[in-house]
Amino acid sequence: MKGFLLTSEPMWRHTTFLVGGPADLYAVPADEKDLRALFAAAHRNDMEIFILGGGSNLLVADSGFRGLVIDTRHFDDYDVEGKNLILGAGLSVSDAAWRAGTAGLAGLDFLFGMPGTVGGAVWMNARCYDAEIADIIVWVDVMDRDGKISRIPMNREEWAYKRSPFQSTAGGRLTILRAAFAMNSDEPDRLRSAMRKNRDDRVSKGHYKAPCAGSAFKNNRAFGAPSGVLIDRCGLKGFRIGGAAVSSWHGNIFINDGNAAAGDIRRLLKEVGLRVEESTGFRMESEILMVGDWNNE
Ligand SMILES: Cc1cc2nc3c(=O)[nH]c(=O)nc-3n(C[C@H](O)[C@H](O)[C@H](O)COP(=O)(O)OP(=O)(O)OC[C@H]3O[C@@H](n4cnc5c(N)ncnc54)[C@H](O)[C@@H]3O)c2cc1C
Structure with missing residues (x-):
């Protein structure tokens, strides 16, 4: 190797x-x-x-x-083929958006400032500022567990809010190698200034203030208000368990406040979910993925 x-x-x-x-x-x-x-x-x-x-x-x-x-960090190829931008799964999606914008390619700019890789953004169907990966994705190269590589054309109908085809049982065993995105042309200066504006908005919302994983719970239109607002209405901003806390600046950002154990964060997610359900009747769905061996927690 x-x-x-x-x-x-x-x-x-x-x-x-x-x-x-x-x-x-x-x-x-x-x-x-x-x-x-x-x-x-x-x-x-x-x-x-x-x-x-x-x-x-x-x-x-x-x-x-x-x-x-x-x-996946070494899967970092970057190519332009006609109107498609082809990005390796391990590239930082934010860096790739900046590089593309600087070359006058518009389409990925909404993701500037979001942590994570191209592969993670595709798997999660990352979204923000009224756009999502599903809007621009054209095809994905994947490797299955037998080592076979194939190119899968993307079908918009298989995507939904925070859902990609890779989360299904069959898709879950595929590793994303690279993805192609449909881009438009635009002025680099205009794109860079739009990207800076989005990043500044994230800074003002406290995204980078403390270790976190972005939104703790998915939003659900049927609840009439974003999850952060529901959590805030229940008086839970700043609520903490061990070293984990609901941030004091945004109800849907849960933070490691210095010395949290993963177990603290998990208990906090559970407790906040229960309290919001008791108070509003709405059962929020965690957006953060649990990984590893939770049997002893
Ligand atoms: C400060 C902050 C702000 C955030 N803002 C947003 C936001 O505005 N919108 C939003 O949608 N999310 C947001 N997030 C959450 C997160 O950044 C996104 O979900 C991101 O797309 C996850 O990418 P990742 O590379 O970190 O994936 P990981 O967290 O490493 O993995 C997520 C999932 O993707 C799978 N995966 C990753 N790469 C591959 C691959 N190559 N092949 C197959 N499966 C793969 C993993 O197995 C896992 O199931 C935010 C997070 C933080 C910390």
């Missing part, structure tokens, strides 16, 4: 919450050949696999992950 492999790698180093225990094995494949070899080895040893992007939407258990975590 050209990339590298670590044992007992602490996952807090790889998540924006800065929590999470060790992964038994942590691999950083250099290329598709490495990735294929890792899948084969994991299969031979009957190991669980987790594909990691930027770790910005995850809560990894304090006891860590029993199996192999595969870090």
Whole structure:
């Protein structure tokens, strides 16, 4: 293998919450050949696999992950083919948006300032500022667990709010290698200034003030108000369990306030969900993904 492999790698180093225990094995494949070899080895040893992007939407258990975590950072190709921008899954989606905007390519600019990779944004159907990945995605190259690579044309109907086809049982075993996005042309100066405006808006909302994973709960139109507003109305801003807290500046941003365990954050998510349900009757759905071995929590 050209990339590298670590044992007992602490996952807090790889998540924006800065929590999470060790992964038994942590691999950083250099290329598709490495990735294929890792899948084969994991299969031979009957190991669980987790594909990691930027770790910005995850809560990894304090006891860590029993199996192999595969870090996609080296899948970082960047190409333009006609009107399509083709981005490797491991690229920072924000950096890619900036690079494209600087070259006069419009389409991804809404994601400037959002943490995470291209692969993670595709998997999650990331959205903000009235746009989502599903609006611009054209095709995705994937590798299945047998090492076979295929190009899948994307069909808008298989996408929904925070849902991509890769979250389905069949799609869940596919690793995104790269994705093509339909771009338009625009003035680089105009695009850069729009991107800076979005980033400033995130700064003003306190997105980068403390370790977090973005929105804790999905929004649901049927609830009549965003999850953050429901949480605020229940008087839960600033509410804390151990080192985890609902931020004092935004009801839907849960933070690691210095020394949180993953278990604190999980208990906080559960407790806030229960209290909002008791008070409003609405059952909010967590947006943060639980990863690893939660049996002992
Ligand atoms: C400050 C902050 C602000 C945020 N703002 C927003 C926002 O405005 N809108 C929004 O939608 N989200 C937001 N988020 C959440 C998060 O940034 C996004 O969901 C992001 O798209 C996750 O990407 P990631 O690379 O970090 O994925 P990870 O958290 O590493 O993984 C998320 C999921 O994607 C899967 N995955 C990742 N890469 C691949 C791949 N190559 N192949 C297959 N599966 C893969 C993982 O297995 C996992 O299931 C925010 C987070 C933070 C910390």
